[in-house]
Every structure is written in C-alpha cells, then in structure tokens.
Amino acid sequence: MDSKNIIIIGSGSAALCAGIASLEKGASVIMLEKADEHEFGGNSRYTAGAMRFAYNSFDDLKPLLLNPNDERLAISDFGSYTKEKFLADLKYFNQEVEITDLQQYLVDESLPTLQWLGSHNIKFAPIYSRQTFIKDGKYIFWGGLSLEAEGEGDGLVQAELAEFLRIGGTIKYNCDVQELLTENGKITGVKFLENGEEKTLNSNAVIVACGGFEANKELRIKHLGEVWAKARVRGTRHNMGKGLEMATAVGAALNGNFEGCHATPMDFNMPEYGNLDIPFIERKHYRKISYLFGVMLNAKGERFVDEGLDFRNYTYAQFGAAVLNQPDNLAWQIFDSKVDKLLYSEYKTHDASFVEADTLEELVTKLHGVNPQQALATLQDYNASIDTETPFDPTIKDGKATKGLPLNKTNWANILDTPPFKAYPVTGGITFTYGGVKVNTSAEVLDEKGNAIAGLFACGEMVGGVFFYGYPGGSGLTSGAVFGRSAGYSAAEYLG
Structure with missing residues (x-):
C-alpha cells in the first residue's frame, strides 16, 4: 500500500464514517478488521441504532427520513431537542467536570453529521416502538431521542459499509493489528496478523477505531473493579483494548474516566x-x-x-x-x-x-x-x-x-x-468503556504534552473525554459518527 493512503483499524460505525469521510476527500482507504466478515462491525451491530442529536423542530428531521410520507407523522409530536438541552444532559452526567471541548463539538456537529450521513445514503426512521407513548391521539416522543437508523445498529453498519465500498474503500477481514509503526515520531504504518501470518502495511496516516476494553476481563478488573469480572458483555468479544495499548506505546496520552462505563x-x-x-x-x-x-x-x-x-x-x-x-x-x-x-x-x-x-x-x-x-x-x-x-x-x-x-x-x-x-x-x-486516548476536535491523537502525534487519529470508543459518569441514551453512536467524520477529514487533509 502506498504510504499516502489511509489505514483504518476497526469496522464499526465510527470506523466506517472515518472511511467514508476520507474517501469523500479523495484519499485511498484500506480498513483492517480483526474479526471475520460474519463478526465485523464492532459494537455498533448490537445497538438499537438510536442516535441523539440536537434539533429545533420536525423540519430538521424530515429530510433524514427514509419514509417522509409515513401517515403517522401527521399525528406525531417530536418536540425539540436544542443544543442547550443536549449540553445540559451531558453536564448532568459529568458531575464535577465542566463541559469539555469534545462534548461541545459533539453537540455542535450532531445534526450536521446526521445530515452528512443522509447525503451518503444512510436513512433514519422515527422510533415509534420505543420512544413514544400515545396521548390524546398523538404519538408523543420523549427523552430527546427521536430517530434510529433504518434496520437498527445492524442496518446502520451495513448501509455504511455499502457506501464505503461503493465510493472506493477496501476492507480486509481476519487482520489483527498488533503494532503502530513510527519513524522520527511520525506514523509510518502498522504491523498485523492476517490469518495468523505476520504482515506490514505502510501508511503515513492511521485512524484507530477498534473500540474500548469492555471485552477484556483483566482490564475490566484493573480499571473498574473486581465485580466487573462478572459483567456480561453486551456486544462484540473483540474489543480487548488493543487500540489503547498500541496508541499509548507510541506516546498517546490517556483521557477520561477509566472507572466509568x-x-x-x-x-x-x-x-x-x-x-x-x-x-x-x-x-x-x-x-x-x-x-x-x-x-x-x-x-x-x-x-x-x-x-x-x-x-x-x-x-x-x-x-x-x-x-x-x-x-x-x-x-x-x-x-x-x-x-x-x-x-x-x-x-x-x-x-x-x-x-x-x-x-x-x-x-x-x-x-x-x-x-x-x-x-x-x-x-x-x-x-x-x-x-x-x-x-x-x-x-x-x-x-x-x-x-x-x-x-x-x-x-x-x-x-x-x-x-x-x-x-x-x-x-x-457492559456496553462500552469511557476512558480512551486524548484527542482534539480534529480527532488527532495527542501526546502527554498536548501535541498531535503526526499521522495518528482516533474515533469511536477509542476517544476519551466525551462521557464521564453516565450517558444520555443514543449519544454513543452519534459520537462515533461525529469523531469518525472528523478523523477521516483530518487524515485526508494531513496527507494532502
């Protein structure tokens, strides 16, 4: 692979958003997924596909809908979910932590990112089955959560993968990335096992999007406590914290609440x-x-x-x-x-x-x-x-x-x-862990001094500092998409 192309580690929604964004900017992209084709998609495929985002009225929602002529829409009250309310909901779960730059970016970019997904053939449906109650003959949406991806989390990932492949991306399965390669402080590629065979792939830009450590019992005990050895893992068995290990090995700083999930x-x-x-x-x-x-x-x-x-x-x-x-x-x-x-x-x-x-x-x-x-x-x-x-x-x-x-x-x-x-x-x-690597709003991975590690980007569960002591439902997929898009754009820009 040419060093001017982008490597993405992982294949969940955040990774695929990063891939679509990179391709949109003219880069060539190869995605390396540890799992086989049957198990691709990370935790995203286990979700209900709900995405929380700021909107002012139904006018913001209608262009996102797969079926804007649904007869139920005429008797539906979606209300509004303003940026101020989204920020307040995040602040509620921060405890003593003030709203971070990453949280502000998440809120500001939430609706634009949903609109961007819509421009890439990703459509949504009102969550009538789980987010409404009928009152006075109307469907009343509650809790600031109104839309889900068509086909839930599985449908979201399948549609994103189809778009990624349609516009020129490549994905390779059974590729277990073991190490980030550097030279003079800059990313130069990755070392990985493909069906057990050790290989090297060169690239000056790598996006790490391979999840947290929730499937790793030892790391759950280390960071969350002994009782977490007994937790059931709601999603994929492959999120073992390898991305965090590789990123810190090349100088990435950690960020966020590692005792939260x-x-x-x-x-x-x-x-x-x-x-x-x-x-x-x-x-x-x-x-x-x-x-x-x-x-x-x-x-x-x-x-x-x-x-x-x-x-x-x-x-x-x-x-x-x-x-x-x-x-x-x-x-x-x-x-x-x-x-x-x-x-x-x-x-x-x-x-x-x-x-x-x-x-x-x-x-x-x-x-x-x-x-x-x-x-x-x-x-x-x-x-x-x-x-x-x-x-x-x-x-x-x-x-x-x-x-x-x-x-x-x-x-x-x-x-x-x-x-x-x-x-x-x-x-x-346990669904996902909150601690991750430190990034800026461009999804560049930062070192302990706050400097960007040249050529290294992160998104999805890899990002720390978005959630601390709790989580308003539907924010996780949105965060993955927001920072995935940012990582893809930034990596493409970095390569010129």
Missing part, C-alpha cells in the same frame, strides 16, 4: 457475549430496561435504586452497574399486567427469562436467590406508600411517587395489584 441491566441468563446469530431486531433483546414501570429487588428482597428517577434514556446506562453491585450480582424486575403493553419487546422474546404468578405471595417464592419474606414485605410497603391521587402518565415525569419509604420512587409508581405478576432476573452488562 456504559452498563445496562441484562437478562441474568444471557451468554457471556452478545450474539450476532440471532436476527438484528432481537440483538438488543438481552437488555431489560423497562424497570421504570415496576420495581427492582435484590437478593435481600430490598429495592436499591429509584426506578422512576428519570426516563430510561438517562438511567439505563448507569443502572447496570447498580445491579452488578448487588449480592450475587442479581436483581429481579417486577411488573403487574397493567403495564405489560409498555414493556419493550425484549421482555416478550421466546427465550426471555421470567417467572409468573397470580399473587405477590406466590411470586416471591419463585424469585430464585431472593429472601421471600423480605421481598413480600418490600412489595407490600411499596404498594401502601403510593400517591393514588396523581395520574399515571408515561409521556412525562409524572410525579406519581411513593411517600415515606427509605428509598422513594419519584415517578410512574403504580400499585402492583393486577395479575398476572411477572418477574425478570437481571444482572449487570
């Missing part, structure tokens, strides 16, 4: 990793994130989070950690039949784990690993504490709360009184 409640009986062999529409089905319409009990039979703290977009990426830290890394999500229609489709798949009973007294005896006496007392106290005057309204934070409990539920507190009752066992799952 996107962690979701998952089916307790799921396999250790996600599964690409099931249809894409079911790949998210191990997640169990409708807890806000019920209660969660730990092995002691006690509640341990405010299930109604906020819309699930703002809590699900944190509550997985809360579950994982319970005794036996276990919790049970309990619902009555009043809310059955509100539960996401993953609660209704053929292999979803649950128990069922006609009374709470019977249900608690079926909760494996749970103190039944305390569980029943907790549920009875919960029922007795609910404000019955405030109406239940899933389209807003309705303030229908409990009163007088050691841990109150602040919204969507319904009495559990309508059989059959169902309980779903969950544990903590």
Whole structure:
C-alpha cells in the first residue's frame, strides 16, 4: 500500500464514517478488521441504532427520513431537542467536570453529521416502538431521542459499509493489528496478523477505531473493579483494548474516566457475549430496561435504586452497574399486567427469562436467590406508600411517587395489584468503556504534552473525554459518527 493512503483499524460505525469521510476527500482507504466478515462491525451491530442529536423542530428531521410520507407523522409530536438541552444532559452526567471541548463539538456537529450521513445514503426512521407513548391521539416522543437508523445498529453498519465500498474503500477481514509503526515520531504504518501470518502495511496516516476494553476481563478488573469480572458483555468479544495499548506505546496520552462505563441491566441468563446469530431486531433483546414501570429487588428482597428517577434514556446506562453491585450480582424486575403493553419487546422474546404468578405471595417464592419474606414485605410497603391521587402518565415525569419509604420512587409508581405478576432476573452488562486516548476536535491523537502525534487519529470508543459518569441514551453512536467524520477529514487533509 502506498504510504499516502489511509489505514483504518476497526469496522464499526465510527470506523466506517472515518472511511467514508476520507474517501469523500479523495484519499485511498484500506480498513483492517480483526474479526471475520460474519463478526465485523464492532459494537455498533448490537445497538438499537438510536442516535441523539440536537434539533429545533420536525423540519430538521424530515429530510433524514427514509419514509417522509409515513401517515403517522401527521399525528406525531417530536418536540425539540436544542443544543442547550443536549449540553445540559451531558453536564448532568459529568458531575464535577465542566463541559469539555469534545462534548461541545459533539453537540455542535450532531445534526450536521446526521445530515452528512443522509447525503451518503444512510436513512433514519422515527422510533415509534420505543420512544413514544400515545396521548390524546398523538404519538408523543420523549427523552430527546427521536430517530434510529433504518434496520437498527445492524442496518446502520451495513448501509455504511455499502457506501464505503461503493465510493472506493477496501476492507480486509481476519487482520489483527498488533503494532503502530513510527519513524522520527511520525506514523509510518502498522504491523498485523492476517490469518495468523505476520504482515506490514505502510501508511503515513492511521485512524484507530477498534473500540474500548469492555471485552477484556483483566482490564475490566484493573480499571473498574473486581465485580466487573462478572459483567456480561453486551456486544462484540473483540474489543480487548488493543487500540489503547498500541496508541499509548507510541506516546498517546490517556483521557477520561477509566472507572466509568456504559452498563445496562441484562437478562441474568444471557451468554457471556452478545450474539450476532440471532436476527438484528432481537440483538438488543438481552437488555431489560423497562424497570421504570415496576420495581427492582435484590437478593435481600430490598429495592436499591429509584426506578422512576428519570426516563430510561438517562438511567439505563448507569443502572447496570447498580445491579452488578448487588449480592450475587442479581436483581429481579417486577411488573403487574397493567403495564405489560409498555414493556419493550425484549421482555416478550421466546427465550426471555421470567417467572409468573397470580399473587405477590406466590411470586416471591419463585424469585430464585431472593429472601421471600423480605421481598413480600418490600412489595407490600411499596404498594401502601403510593400517591393514588396523581395520574399515571408515561409521556412525562409524572410525579406519581411513593411517600415515606427509605428509598422513594419519584415517578410512574403504580400499585402492583393486577395479575398476572411477572418477574425478570437481571444482572449487570457492559456496553462500552469511557476512558480512551486524548484527542482534539480534529480527532488527532495527542501526546502527554498536548501535541498531535503526526499521522495518528482516533474515533469511536477509542476517544476519551466525551462521557464521564453516565450517558444520555443514543449519544454513543452519534459520537462515533461525529469523531469518525472528523478523523477521516483530518487524515485526508494531513496527507494532502
């Protein structure tokens, strides 16, 4: 390969966005993917494909839609999601950290990046199934999240790959990059194993887009703590932290919160990793994130989070950690039949784990690993504490709360009184890690002195300093696309 061409390591959405952007600027691009063709696409293929971005009205959304003539649009209220609101949502999860340059760039470039994807044959659909409730005959979108890629995460990656190949990109599978090559402080290529055979590829520009370290049990223990050895990995088994290792070996500085991660409640009986062999529409089905319409009990039979703290977009990426830290890394999500229609489709798949009973007294005896006496007392106290005057309204934070409990539920507190009752066992799952390499808004990788490492760029989960102590749902794919596009443009510009 000519040294004036660009190498991209990884093949998820961020990598493909980087590839499309590089090709758009006239560069030649080769993508090296560790997995085989069946497993390409990184974590992106396991997502629901939702992308969070700032918009002022439906006028910003309509040009992005695959089907702008959908009859439901006439009775849909998308509201708005301003830059100010997006920044406020990020700041909420920063704790003491002020909004960073990377976060500001993410917000500012979110809508332009979605529009750019649209110009490259990537289309979107309103998230009617998971982000709306019907109220007064209208579909009300909630939580600042309105559109998903057609075909969810799998459809997003497949469409991006098709575009990457259409405009001249090349992808090679079974290529496990081992080392970044440098000379006089500048990137000169990579060393990799192709089907076990050691090879070298020359290039003056490399974009590292091969994910975080969530699939590496040893690194999870090192950075997140011992309990994370027990976490289920929601996505790919290939994100072992190799990109971070290679980048730091050539002087990259680290950035962000290495003790933080996107962690979701998952089916307790799921396999250790996600599964690409099931249809894409079911790949998210191990997640169990409708807890806000019920209660969660730990092995002691006690509640341990405010299930109604906020819309699930703002809590699900944190509550997985809360579950994982319970005794036996276990919790049970309990619902009555009043809310059955509100539960996401993953609660209704053929292999979803649950128990069922006609009374709470019977249900608690079926909760494996749970103190039944305390569980029943907790549920009875919960029922007795609910404000019955405030109406239940899933389209807003309705303030229908409990009163007088050691841990109150602040919204969507319904009495559990309508059989059959169902309980779903969950544990903590990890989606991606927050710590990464330090980059600027041009996606150039920086050294400890803040200088750009010539020819080295990063995007996707490799980037640290975008998320710290939490995550508003849908921001991850958007961040990958924003910094992927930036990396592709910057690498092409660097090569001239």
